[in-house]
Amino acid sequence: MNKIAKLFVTFISAITLALVSFTSSFAKVEGEYIVLGSAISLTGKYSSNGVHTQNGYNMAVDRINKMGGVEVQGKKYKFEIIYYDDESNPKRAAQLAERLIKQDGVHYMLGPYSSGLTKAIAPVTEKYKIPMVEANGASRSLFTKGYKYLFAVLSPANQYLEVAIDLAVEKNGGKGVKIAQAFEQDAFSQDVRLGILDAAKRTGSEIIIDDKLPKELNDMAATLAKVKAVKPDVLVVSGHTKGALTAIRQISEMKVDVPMLAMTHCDAAKLSKQHGKKSEFALCASQWHKNLSYKDKFFGSGKKYAKDFQKEFGYDPPYQSAESSAALLVFKDAFERANSFDRDAVRDALVDTEMQTFYGNIKFGPGGQNVAKPMILFQVRCKGDDCENRVVAPTKWASDKFYHPIPKWSERS
Amino acid sequence: MDFLIFKAPMLMIQASLDGILLGILFALIAYGMALQWGVMNIINIAQGDLVILGGYIAYTIYLWGIHPAWGVIISPIIMFFVGWVLYKLVINKVVDRDLFISILATFGIAIVFQQLMNFIFGADVVVAQSEYGTTMLFDNSVTLPNSKIFSAFISVLYAIALVIYMRKSKLGRAIRATAQNARAAKILGVDTEKVYAATFGINAALCGIAGALISITLTLHPYVGLPYTVRSFMIVIVAGLGNLPAVAVSGMGLGLFEEFADYILGTEFRIGAVFLLLVLILVYRRFKLSKKREYLK
Numbered sequence: 001m002n003k004i005a006k007l008f009v010t011f012i013s014a015i016t017l018a019l020v021s022f023t024s025s026f027a028k029v030e031g032e033y034i035v036l037g038s039a040i041s042l043t044g045k046y047s048s049n050g051v052h053t054q055n056g057y058n059m060a061v062d063r064i065n066k067m068g069g070v071e072v073q074g075k076k077y078k079f080e081i082i083y084y085d086d087e088s089n090p091k092r093a094a095q096l097a098e099r100l101i102k103q104d105g106v107h108y109m110l111g112p113y114s115s116g117l118t119k120a121i122a123p124v125t126e127k128y129k130i131p132m133v134e135a136n137g138a139s140r141s142l143f144t145k146g147y148k149y150l151f152a153v154l155s156p157a158n159q160y161l162e163v164a165i166d167l168a169v170e171k172n173g174g175k176g177v178k179i180a181q182a183f184e185q186d187a188f189s190q191d192v193r194l195g196i197l198d199a200a201k202r203t204g205s206e207i208i209i210d211d212k213l214p215k216e217l218n219d220m221a222a223t224l225a226k227v228k229a230v231k232p233d234v235l236v237v238s239g240h241t242k243g244a245l246t247a248i249r250q251i252s253e254m255k256v257d258v259p260m261l262a263m264t265h266c267d268a269a270k271l272s273k274q275h276g277k278k279s280e281f282a283l284c285a286s287q288w289h290k291n292l293s294y295k296d297k298f299f300g301s302g303k304k305y306a307k308d309f310q311k312e313f314g315y316d317p318p319y320q321s322a323e324s325s326a327a328l329l330v331f332k333d334a335f336e337r338a339n340s341f342d343r344d345a346v347r348d349a350l351v352d353t354e355m356q357t358f359y360g361n362i363k364f365g366p367g368g369q370n371v372a373k374p375m376i377l378f379q380v381r382c383k384g385d386d387c388e389n390r391v392v393a394p395t396k397w398a399s400d401k402f403y404h405p406i407p408k409w410s411e412r413s
Numbered sequence: 414m415d416f417l418i419f420k421a422p423m424l425m426i427q428a429s430l431d432g433i434l435l436g437i438l439f440a441l442i443a444y445g446m447a448l449q450w451g452v453m454n455i456i457n458i459a460q461g462d463l464v465i466l467g468g469y470i471a472y473t474i475y476l477w478g479i480h481p482a483w484g485v486i487i488s489p490i491i492m493f494f495v496g497w498v499l500y501k502l503v504i505n506k507v508v509d510r511d512l513f514i515s516i517l518a519t520f521g522i523a524i525v526f527q528q529l530m531n532f533i534f535g536a537d538v539v540v541a542q543s544e545y546g547t548t549m550l551f552d553n554s555v556t557l558p559n560s561k562i563f564s565a566f567i568s569v570l571y572a573i574a575l576v577i578y579m580r581k582s583k584l585g586r587a588i589r590a591t592a593q594n595a596r597a598a599k600i601l602g603v604d605t606e607k608v609y610a611a612t613f614g615i616n617a618a619l620c621g622i623a624g625a626l627i628s629i630t631l632t633l634h635p636y637v638g639l640p641y642t643v644r645s646f647m648i649v650i651v652a653g654l655g656n657l658p659a660v661a662v663s664g665m666g667l668g669l670f671e672e673f674a675d676y677i678l679g680t681e682f683r684i685g686a687v688f689l690l691l692v693l694i695l696v697y698r699r700f701k702l703s704k705k706r707e708y709l710k
Contacts, residue, residue, distance in 0.1 A: 214685075
């Protein structure tokens with residue numbers, strides 16, 4: 001009996017072992033499916049943006065599969081994504097990336113949400129030489145580490161608000177301006193800050209307030225009191241959605257008059273909805289806006305994408321969704337050009353990417369960042385209590401004129 | 414280092430007023446913590462999360478079209494029952510145990526609350542609008558949001574009401590008796606179980622008020638509870654248990670200290686300065702205690 005039991009156990013282990021090794025060597029392409037993996041924040045503090053990212057991925061997978069899928073060596077394949085919830089936790093994200101690669105045998109990865117989590121995953125994908133196309137990690141430090149398998153469809157963080165400084169200088173007759181800035185102490189916001197420092201140097205502008213906001217802080221009264229005292233030409237704030245909402249609340253309450261206010265994360269914070277007229281004239285950096293005139297054959301235009309997305313998920317797509325959809329278009333294009341499932345061939349094809357999507361032009365620089373797409377700026381404008389975001393820069397896509405300077409609070413109704 | 418504040422006297426006034434108004438709100442949260450710490454010997458790590466939950470209740474009624482200021486009445490009522498239920502479910506099992514167990518238990522509650530709030534209200538940062546406007550002083554160079562003045566006023570009002578309640582009512586006397594000596598109170602016929610539940614409920618209600626005030630003065634997010642726990646912990650450490658005037662003074666002191674640290678050391682050291690102060694105070698207390706012990710010897 002004992003012997004039989006032992007034999008049985010050995011037999012079962014052998015089969016399991018065989019199955020495991022079988023799935024891990026072939027799981028990258030199973031039957032007619034190309035399997036991609038992604039750790040994504042479905043719970044925890046990034047969960048709303050995590051869901052936007054996932055919706056963007058799913059929307060593109062459906063669309064590509066419906067329109068014929070991916071053609072490699074004359075055969076049609078469909079995309080499929082394995083998701084795991086990383087709980088908005090970098091350590092967990094890195095573990096899940098390992099699991100996707102080692103246990104599920106995934107050979108191609110899609111990025112998570114946020115720079116911090118992408119930073120946690122990139123060393124793992126790099127170690128196993130897994131190409132990763134990511135759409136939500138903009139931190140500059142991702143692109144200076146010499147990663148060879150990391151590709152980002154979005155513009156790096158330091159470019160977010162540089163345009164705003166250029167705009168301020170232009171309005172000042174080409175002379176340097178006085179800048180007051182407040183940035184949260186996280187990877188992304190600090191990169192935005194570096195971009196402003198570069199722009200200030202380039203334009204001969206002077207930074208007169210340079211505050212770093214602790215992550216736990218939801219009170220900017222001290223910074224704003226200083227701004228009131230020194231009267232800068234432009235105030236720059238970046239601290240994710242909390243920063244944007246806190247800034248508008250306290251600027252309006254403390255009646256801080258600045259000619260120009262530039263921020264990030266206005267659309268993610270639903271600024272115009274939550275603060276209404278108080279947020280008017282705020283200038284916001286964005287990766288994408290539906291009114292831009294880029295086109296592709298899968299989603300048509302940005303407007304068409306927004307309409308389809310609205311129909312599918314019931315809300316207007318934030319740029320986090322649009323860029324996530326674009327990541328899959330990039331993968332499809334790379335697979336077809338590589339005409340192979342070899343990881344290095346796909347990686348080389350990704351390096352040579354040069355394409356237009358509804359989200360923007362995509363071409364990867366030496367660090368893996370997208371160098372073909374400029375950032376855009378929109379300004380919150382209101383009619384009565386109805387506020388919306390209108391593109392004001394760069395001029396090529398501007399639907400409206402940039403309103404400058406912001407009227408004083410005493411003159412605003 | 415930045416000494417802008419010493420060049421502009423108006424900034425000094427602004428910083429002081431901001432600090433005091435903020436400090437009064439902290440003091441309210443700390444008062445709740447001191448109360449249940451004193452009575453039940455429990456350090457509640459979930460204190461900040463109860464505050465945020467209270468804020469979300471105010472935010473919900475705001476979404477229904479009711480002015481969020483009503484939250485200072487509705488939120489504590491709901492939160493009292495939340496506290497009561499929480500006591501019956503979890504806290505009563507740890508109340509007579511080691512302090513460490515209670516820290517673990519409330520830490521667990523904090524995590525559960527964060528995830529639940531994230532699940533119910535979403536991970537977006539939200540604000541409720543009071544539309545109270547602004548008070549401008551000294552020719553518009555010092556501005557005070559009326560919502561902050563309102564929140565300080567409500568905090569003081571509730572604190573006074575609670576002190577009177579503790580002195581005059583039967584339950585209040587029972588709570589104070591239990592705080593002094595639980596066993597003796599029990600022998601003399603006080604239902605300590607009920608007293609504990611009520612104390613935890615009152616603490617949650619105080620958090621509910623503070624949360625409603627935060628929803629109209631600052632911002633809400635499921636994961637910003639911890640800084641409120643830390644601040645109230647610190648205020649209680651400085652003030653000692655069962656000493657309301659000291660809690661109020663130490664709350665305002667902390668508010669002032671934070672604002673001035675922001676101006677003088679820089680915003681990035683604001684929270685760090687609070688922690689440094691906490692360490693210094695703990696070291697000082699220990700030093701004082703050891704002296705006392707030597708004297709006793």
